Amino acid sequence: xxxxxxxxxxxxxxxxxxxxxxxxxxxxxxxxxxxxxxxxxxxxxxxxxxxxxxxxxxxxxxxxxxxxxxxxxxxxxxxxxxxxxxxxxxxxxxxxxxxxxxxxxxxxxxxxxxxxxxxxxxxxxxxxxxxxxxxxxxxxxxxxxxxxxxxxxxxxxxxxxxxxxxxxxxxxxxxxxxxxxxxxxxxxxxxxxxxxxxxxxxxxxxxxxxxxxxxxxxxxxxxxxxxxxx
Ligand SMILES: O=C(O)CCC(=O)C(=O)O
Numbered sequence: 321x322x323x324x325x326x327x328x329x330x331x332x333x334x335x336x337x338x339x340x341x342x343x344x345x346x347x348x349x350x351x352x353x354x355x356x357x358x359x360x361x362x363x364x365x366x367x368x369x370x371x372x373x374x375x376x377x378x379x380x381x382x383x384x385x386x387x388x389x390x391x392x393x394x395x396x397x398x399x400x401x402x403x404x405x406x407x408x409x410x411x412x413x414x415x416x417x418x419x420x421x422x423x424x425x426x427x428x429x430x431x432x433x434x435x436x437x438x439x440x441x442x443x444x445x446x447x448x449x450x451x452x453x454x455x456x457x458x459x460x461x462x463x464x465x466x467x468x469x470x471x472x473x474x475x476x477x478x479x480x481x482x483x484x485x486x487x488x489x490x491x492x493x494x495x496x497x498x499x500x501x502x503x504x505x506x507x508x509x510x511x512x513x514x515x516x517x518x519x520x521x522x523x524x525x526x527x528x529x530x531x532x533x534x535x536x537x538x539x540x541x542x543x544x545x546x547x548x549x550x
Contacts, residue, residue: 321485325365325422330483334424336361337390337507344505347396355390355509362388362509365422365485368542371513375543377487378418380515384538386417393432393499393506400496402461402468404440409490409512411524411533417490417514423480424507432499432506434486437474441489461493516540 336359344350356362363385375383386409409417427433437443443464461468471493478486488494499506518535525533 324485325483350392352390371541372543382516383513383541386512397499399498402495405490412518420511428479434478437493440493441491
């Protein structure tokens, strides 16, 4: 969704991200879950019109937020390896969930942009045991029919401008490139949303939170019918 969020909103979110992150320079991938609890403006891009559109895309009437995460990749940060998000949202039944990623900065391959396997949400799902397992199942891509070489023919990089939004389904294979720059930090807000009508498969809930996840207590997003984008 190109230019989905007004730049004033993005700049306010970027300032909030900078306050939360401080002077992050260590060359690793920083993930700060639940940042909207401290800085509510981190979700200010989720207007009723946008969330109505997102719900329609996912085939849901209303959406709830599973989690929001601020992801930051300073210079030298490594790649995030290939994975699907279903390895940690796999307890949602049916698996109707997606990640809504808002780029707070311009980003391209050299600075660590996302890459996806086009249409992989319709592929046979990877074997997952329980939600809460590592989201990065080493070797899972190689285990796909045809192996990683066949899978990677569907690879598409997703360079973004500040204010662009991308969506990926919980079954979409994706990774992000290393940040090869020496002076640029990639910043992204990721919101994991799901169909408010989803239930829970208790067998897939990790033991340490079993009995504690109440989907109906998670934030329900406002929804408004939105005009279709071209
Ligand atoms: O933004 C990134 O670098 C990785 C994002 C990711 O893996 C995700 O949104 O699930």
